[in-house]
Amino acid sequence: MLILQKHLRLDFLNFLEFKITDVIDIFLVAALLYYVYKLVKGTVAINIFIGIVIVWALWKLTELLQMKMISSMVGGFMSIGLIALVIVFQQEIRKFLLMIGSTNFATKRGFIRHFKFLRQEALPSETDVEAIIAACKNMGMSKTGALIVIERTNSLDFVKATGDKMSIEVNQPILESIFFKNSPLHDGAAIIQDNYITATRVILPVSNERNIPLRFGLRHRAAVGITEKTDAICLVVSEETGLISYIKNGEFVLYKSLEELTEKIKKDLA
Numbered sequence: 001m002l003i004l005q006k007h008l009r010l011d012f013l014n015f016l017e018f019k020i021t022d023v024i025d026i027f028l029v030a031a032l033l034y035y036v037y038k039l040v041k042g043t044v045a046i047n048i049f050i051g052i053v054i055v056w057a058l059w060k061l062t063e064l065l066q067m068k069m070i071s072s073m074v075g076g077f078m079s080i081g082l083i084a085l086v087i088v089f090q091q092e093i094r095k096f097l098l099m100i101g102s103t104n105f106a107t108k109r110g111f112i113r114h115f116k117f118l119r120q121e122a123l124p125s126e127t128d129v130e131a132i133i134a135a136c137k138n139m140g141m142s143k144t145g146a147l148i149v150i151e152r153t154n155s156l157d158f159v160k161a162t163g164d165k166m167s168i169e170v171n172q173p174i175l176e177s178i179f180f181k182n183s184p185l186h187d188g189a190a191i192i193q194d195n196y197i198t199a200t201r202v203i204l205p206v207s208n209e210r211n212i213p214l215r216f217g218l219r220h221r222a223a224v225g226i227t228e229k230t231d232a233i234c235l236v237v238s239e240e241t242g243l244i245s246y247i248k249n250g251e252f253v254l255y256k257s258l259e260e261l262t263e264k265i266k267k268d269l270a
Contacts, residue, residue, distance in 0.1 A: 126195045128170045129265050133258055135175035136237050136244045145239030146179040147189040147219045149204070152269065154230035156191055156199075163188055163202035170195050179237075189222065189234075205229060207250065216245075223247040231270055 033053075062071040113115060139146050149156065164185070168174055169191060178200055179186045186203040206218060207225035223234035228250035236245040246253040246261055248268060250263060256263040 131172045135172045140242035146237040148235040149194040160199040168197045169248045183188045
């Protein structure tokens with residue numbers, strides 16, 4: 001009896017024994033789950049993601065409790081459902097792989113930005129959002145079409161190459177002059193990184209989504225397309241109506257006032 005108790009105690013201590021590889025394993029899983037949650041946050045896929053986490057936790061719990069029948073059933077569901085998950089999360093997987101491929105660890109700021117969830121406060125955005133909104137407001141009043149893309153984590157170098165490279169600090173007059181109807185730069189999109197306009201006349205990938213209302217033209221479809229493939233956010237000023245559209249994760253974000261829109265953008269850039 002004493003030998004059995006001693007054996008059980010040693011097994012329990014072995015279970016609690018942590019190695020450095022276990023710490024690294026936990027950290028990597030936490031980072032992976034965070035990035036996946038970040039990609040699907042604010043989309044309809046977030047409910048699917050939460051459901052998958054719950055099913056996975058149930059599977060591991062039944063394995064730990066040695067409930068073989070229910071464990072085999074849930075395990076079979078997880079393995080067979082992998083193909084379905086790839087189809088459901090096609091856009092999110094593409095954005096995740098693009099985010100990994102475009103990660104820039106060369107600078108300290110870029111490194112910290114990708115691990116900012118470890119900090120209590122997010123890095124403040126340096127982008128002059130007020131100037132961008134003011135320019136969009138004036139362009140909307142004059143019904144001047146505009147497409148502004150604000151880069152976040154994913155690099156937009158693959159689309160910047162299609163336009164003219166710039167390095168101009170963001171301000172209201174500059175943005176309005178770029179999209180002025182007689183300006184040679186008004187066609188295409190303008191890319192903003194941090195607080196600088198880094199490219200103009202950029203050609204963006206157009207979305208094939210059929211649910212986009214027909215009243216929206218190529219500017220809106222291009223904004224949906226780039227936000228489907230990356231985590232960038234877009235502002236579109238309609239040339240027909242003068243209305244300002246805010247697009248994120250391939251979806252139109254509703255807002256009640258320009259002040260609310262400004263706060264939404266600041267929050268998304270933080």
